Amino acid sequence: MDPDELLARSADELLARSAVTSLLERYEAGEREFGAIDLSEVHLSNVDLCGIDLGDADLSHAKLYGVNLSHSNLSNANLNGAQLYGVNLYGVNLGNADLQGVDLSDVNLSYTNLSEADFAQAYLGAVNLSGSDLSCANFSHANLTQANLSEADLSCANFSDANLNRANLTCVTQEFNEVTLDAPRQSIDFTGANLTCANLTQADLSHADFRGADLQNAILVGTKLMNAFLERTNLSGTSLDRRQKIIEIQNSQECAAQTPIQNRSLIQQIAILQSELKRQEIPAEEIQMDGSNAIAPSDGNGNRWAWEQLQLSSIAQVEIAKALDRANLLFFGNSIARLDLGGVRGSETELGFLVFNRVSVVPTFVRWGILAVDSPLDKHEDRESVEPNRDIYFERGGVRIYRFPYLQCLQTPDRVVQKFIELLALGK
Template sequence: MTPEELIERYEAGERDFKNVNLRGASLIGVNLRGANLSYSDLCEADLSNGILNEAILNQTRLAGANLRQADLGRAFLYVVDLTEANLSQAYLYSAELSEANLSKANLTEANLSWAQLWEASLARANLRGANLNKANMESAILYQANLNQANLTEANLHLADLSEANLIGANLTNARLKRATLSKANLTGTSLEGADLEKAVLEGTIMPDGTMHE
C-alpha cells in the first residue's frame, strides 16, 4: 500500500489497515485518528506531526520511525516496537504502551502523563525533560535511561529497573519506588519528597545530596 492510497481510503471512511507495509513511508502530518494499524510495518516511516490519537497500533513495527511532535494521546501501542524511534515532544497522554519496546528511543520532552508502561523496555532511552506524571511503569526496564529533569511525580515505578539511570534533577515527589532497583543510579538534585522507597535497591546509588549510598 502506498501512503497516498492509505490517506485516500482513510478519508473515504475506512479505518482497518492491519498488516499493511509502509516501511520508510513519508506520512508527515498525516491524520489517522482512530485507525487500526496493528501488526503493520512502519519501520523508519516519517510520521512527524502526525495525528494518531486513539489509533490502534498493537504489535506494530515502528523501529527507527520519526514520530516527533506526533499526537498519540490515548493510542493503543501494546507490545509495539519503537526501538530507536524519535518521539521527542510527542503527545502520549494516557497511551497504552504496556510491554512496548522503547529501547534507545528519543522521548525528550515527550508527554507520557498517565501512560501505561507496564513491563515496557526503556533501556538507554532518552527521557530528558519528559512528563511522566502518574505514569504506570511497574516492572518497566529503565536501565541506563536518561531521565534528567523528568517529571515523575506520583509515577508508579514498583519493581522497575532504574539501575545506572540518570535521574539528575528529576522530580520523584510521591512516586512509588517500592522494590525498585536503583543500583548506581544518579539522583543528584532529585526531589524524593513523599516517595515510597520501601525495599528499593540503592547499592552504589548517588543520593540527592550527592553522597553515595552503600
C-alpha cells in the first residue's frame, strides 16, 4: 500500500472514530435524533443505543457487535454490508432499509417494521421475524433456513429463489395496508423458493406465486391457498390433514424419511380436504385422476366417494380399497352390521373394510377383521375415550377392529394393508 492510500485510510479511521465519539457523547446527554448521520465503516461494540433515531443514516459496512438498538428508528438507513453480530433489533423500525447481503443470523427481529426493506442475498438463518411487518420486503436469494416468520405480514413480499428450508411460517397474514395497495404486484412471490419441510400451518397464502418452488414435505395444515399459482411446484409429501398432530421436524434426515404422496396434485388434495372437513360441494373440474381408476364424490356435497362401485366415506378409504385390491384380498366396504350393543341390539355403519385373509392353505384357516380408517376430524383423545367400547362390541361378536391414522392410510396405503395382514395373522 502506497503512502497516500495509507494516509487516506488513517484519515477515514480518524473520522469514523470521531463520529462514534460524538454520537456516544450526544446520546449520553439525552439526544436521540441522528437522522442522515454518516456512520459508514464505524466500529461499535456492546453499547446501548436503545430508542435512537438513525433514519436515513449511512451505516454501510459498519461493524456493530452486541449493540442494543431495540425500539430504534432505522427507516431508510443504508446497512448494506454491515456486520450486526449479536445486535438487539427488537421492535426496530427498518422500513425501506437497505440490508442487502447482511448477516442477521440468530438476530431477534420480532414485531419489527420491515416494510419495503431490502434483504436481497442476506443471511437470515434462524432469525426471529415473528409478528413483523414484512409487507413488500425483498428477500430474493436470501437464506432464511429455520427462520421464524410466524404471524408476520407477508403482503406482496418477495421470496423468489430464497431458501426457507424448515422455516416457520405458521399463521402468516396478508393485511394489505396503504403501502401494499399501491404495490406493483398484489401477491407473495415464492417463485423458485426452497420451502422443503417448512411449516405453513394456518398461513394465509392466497394468490401467492409458488411457480417452480419446492414444497416437498411441507406442512400445509389449514393453509389458505385459494387462487395460488402452483405450476411446476414440487408438492410431494405435503401434509394437508387439518387435525394431524404435527411433530416438528428436527433435521433433514427426519424430513427425508417421510414418504411422499405420489401422483396427486395439491389442487386435488385441497378439494378433497375441503369435501371431508367442511362438506362443501366440489366442482367436478377440480377433481383430477390419480393415474389408475377415476374417483369422484358420489353426491352433490362430496360426502361419499365412489370407486369400483364401492361407496366410501373418504379419499383415504379409496386408497386403502385400492391397496386391498392389489393384495388380492376378499373384502367388503362400509357394510351395515347388526350386533349386541351392551345388551341392546343395534346397527353400526361406516365400519371400514371387513377383510378375509387365508392364513394357511392346509388346513385352510381364515381370519377376518375390520380395517378402519380414522376420520380426519377425529381427535385422538376423543377417539380413545369413545371407540374402545365400540370395538369391544365387535370383539364379543368374534371380529377385531384394527384402526389406522387417516394420513397414514392416505400416504402409505400398501404399508397399512401389510401391517393389517400381519396383525390379523397373529390375532393381535
